[in-house]
Each structure stands twice: as structure tokens, then as C-alpha cells.
Amino acid sequence: xxxxxxxxxxxxxxxxxxxxxxxxxxxxxxxxxxxxxxxxxxxxxxxxxxxxxxxxxxxxxxxxxxxxxxxxxxxxxxxxxxxxxxxxxxxxxx
Numbered sequence: 001x002x003x004x005x006x007x008x009x010x011x012x013x014x015x016x017x018x019x020x021x022x023x024x025x026x027x028x029x030x031x032x033x034x035x036x037x038x039x040x041x042x043x044x045x046x047x048x049x050x051x052x053x054x055x056x057x058x059x060x061x062x063x064x065x066x067x068x069x070x071x072x073x074x075x076x077x078x079x080x081x082x083x084x085x086x087x088x089x090x091x092x093x094x
Contacts, residue, residue, distance in 0.1 A: 001063055009059025013052045020048020024084075038085050046081030 024045040027037050053076065057066060 004061040006059045006061060009055060013055040013059060016051035016055060017048045020045050020051070024048075042081050042084040045084050046077055049080040050077045 024041040027044070028041040030037070050073070054068075054073070
């Protein structure tokens with residue numbers, strides 16, 4: 001099965017996560033990071049990750065039909081947002 005890509009969609013997917021990363025790094029890259037800043041950074045980054053994972057596949061052109069599940073969208077977004085504070089701690093500790 002041939003797979004093609006809509007490169008505008010791919011670019012939008014990359015742009016979403018790059019902008020989310022930039023905002024998150026600005027918010028949390030301070031000498032003292034408050035819980036509020038961590039929460040804001042987590043939500044923004046989680047939204048960027050979710051956007052990338054859903055815009056990217058929409059940019060694919062295949063012969064199959066994609067099925068989107070609101071439940072899976074919520075689970076993926078919640079996991080992305082919930083894991084970011086812990087990942088930041090691990091990155092700072094390394």
C-alpha cells in the first residue's frame with residue numbers, strides 16, 4: 001500500500017510541537033520554577049504533543065480509513081500532560 005504525505009500538514013504538525021516546546025522552555029527554564037509554571041508548561045507541551053500526534057497522521061494519504069476515538073484522544077492528552085513534570089525532573093537530575 002502506497003503512503004503519501006500532505007507536506008503542509010506535516011509542516012503544521014512539526015510547527016505545533018516546536019512552538020509548544022519553545023513556550024514550555026520559556027516558562028520552566030528559570031532558576032526557581034513554581035508549581036504553577038510547571039503546570040502551565042505541562043499543559044502547553046502536552047497539547048503540542050497531542051497536536052503533533054493527531055495532525056501528522058491526518059497528513060498521511062493512504063488507502064485506508066482512519067478511525068478517531070475521543071476516548072483515546074483524552075487518554076493520550078492526559079498521559080502527555082501528566083508525565084511532563086516527572087520527565088523534567090529526570091532531565092534536570094541528569
